[in-house]
Amino acid sequence: MREGYVLGLIPETWRFELTRFPWVRRLLKSRWMPLALILFNVFLFTVILMAGFFGGLTSPGNYNFGIMIVWILWWVLLMTVLVPVLSRFWCTMCPLPFLGEWLQRLRLFSVRYERGRNPYFGLNKRWPRSLSNMWLMNILFLATTFASGFFTVRPAATFVLLAAIIALSVVLSLIYRARTFCLYVCPVSGFQGLYSNFALTEVRVKDPEICARHKQKGCVVGNERGYGCPWLLLPYAFRRNTYCGMCFECLKTCEYDNMAVNLRPPGVDLLVDEKRGLDEAYKALIMLGIAIVFFVTFQGPWGTLKDWANAATLSGYLTFIGLHASWNLLVLPAIFLLFVWGARRAARQSVPLKKVYVNFSYATVPLGLAAWIAFSLGIILPNGSYLLHVLSDPFAWGWNLFGTAHFPWTPVLTGLMPYLMILTLLIGLLFSIDIALKIARQTFAEPEAAVRGAFPILGFLGATTLGLLWLFVG
């Protein structure tokens, strides 16, 4: 594998600046962007919340606007297009923190800028340092999946989840600074951040020299054209997508138009050895583990497991939670630890085990993302046709707004589904192998040690892929 090339084909440093086109830059610098997208999604999610509220506990998921749009359309778009291609573009237009941010700024469109800063309404406290990582998001996302058996069949469950996220975002926005909720609490934010390191787009500085000479740093503190980075980052020092919410405020505030949105090869941020940590390692493994649990539970042939997840009995539900949590927090990380231990032993290098564990965890990201895409195919292709129904009759009140309320259930390309899943997983494996080999070079100084050390990790990736293939296509 050629050094410095993704899959030995594309230079890792290759970039294509999308903001070189004047209309793209104008669009991103406009204050309507992303406000217009957010307002559209505010409307959409208002309908979703209403559908969840009125749907109660018993309406079937197929015919509920909230369930269909959130868990069939949004989730699938998020996993198949938004995150792998557009990084955290969902965060750009996410309506969930809209109310909180509006309260903080007390402005919807214009910028508040007084006495050299952007004043915010609220207590503006700092988030505790001990929680300034992904651990809380890991736990909250995992806890959310405990109720996954309800979300697709009980509209009220989707309502409660979304309403809880909105309420929490408002409360935290009134207490803590800027997008603290999005950064450290939102359950959806964590995996988007980690998986965005694989994405094809990024927001980066064009010329670091310009930023080095520029003292005002409007991208951090804000100015009359925009707010200082709401994600509390230093845009001039971005090296990874993890925490960049792609709000484009830095494009607006930069006086030198020195911020750019670039196309780039996939996965390059996974190689950036900066601020890596056990929290992100666990996030990678939890996402892989949850993809497996979801597939086994929702699409597997084991009815007992479905009953457990659907809380047919309290003891069954508690068993599901226990097994699900143990698998994701203990078993899978322990299995990975065994392979990492093998890698360190094979490399015969005195690198701390924790560093080897954390570094190699990033190699599981492409495979984990591929597993989620494959799982998503199994959701959208059989069930996507219900979207036409709910668009015409969002509250199941017998409406037929667009004449599609009686469109019959029509599975699409389900005969091809296993082949698409195999292809997706193999592409994910290919990228994971590529990343693993490069991380081995970063982790173990000697080239020969790196090759030896990579083998156990390749074994883990291969075994995981075989397991997923067995699960997906039998």
Add this chain to the structure above:
Amino acid sequence: MRRTIIIVGLIGLVVSLFLVGSYYALFRYRTFPPAADQPMETLDVPYLERSVELSERGAEDPIWQRVPSKTLPLAPQVTAIPWGRASVPEVTVAAFHNGERIFFRLQWRDPTEDHQLGRDVFSDACAVMLPLVEHPQPNTIMMGFLEGANIWAWKAARDAQVWGGDSARVQSERPYADYYYPFEPREVFPITNEPIPSAVEDLVARGVGTLTPRAHQRVQGRGFWKKGMWTVILTRALAADGAADEAALPIGGTRAVAFAVWDGAKGDRGARKSITGWVRLRVWPAEAPAGASGR
């Protein structure tokens, strides 16, 4: 101080709104309007004062020309693994009743007749699914369909055993060595070879992985393969036996029904099958409803 009071008040308001909203959403039970959940296709089941025998002659009886049939598209089953592989594109279904019994005829193209079981050898088959409730939920989306269903499952291999079609070949290879005891015929009290009363299994399921035979097997059937086409007749008394696990078929009523087909030569077995969506099954009374056709 005033600002803090406002912030605390806002937080209290948001939390209260969330709690009240969640309470109403969770405990405001609401049933689904049946009108939006009706199947699109209707299979009319006319009343005819006739019966058909379970024979090749019965399968080709001219009476079937008088019965309205429906050709239904089949899709691979993809709700639970192992998934189907779109082995059979469509099935043609017709049905009638004579006031006492209901007769279904299923026909589908299949270039090979597969009525053997063996290692990696699977039987052709078809099934009729009748929900146990009058208005079933839609039949897909992860874990959505959790209601009971009565399933009439015909298998070519079973048919050959019951009706004696090429029984020598059927016996030639046994698929499940663990379950087959070769000296069974010599045993005084045979237990591994239960007598098979019908080519059709009368089954009940309440969710994935719960398929089980009913205590009372009341469905009969027989299939014939000719020139690349399976024709299978299934019949049951219209009156239900009163058990909760048997689907009712009230005369003059409308129920949902779905069909499934397996092509053994293409590896179909178990969940690996081709299925239709729900079809509306309209069982006519003795007097045909206005506008009905097919008599």
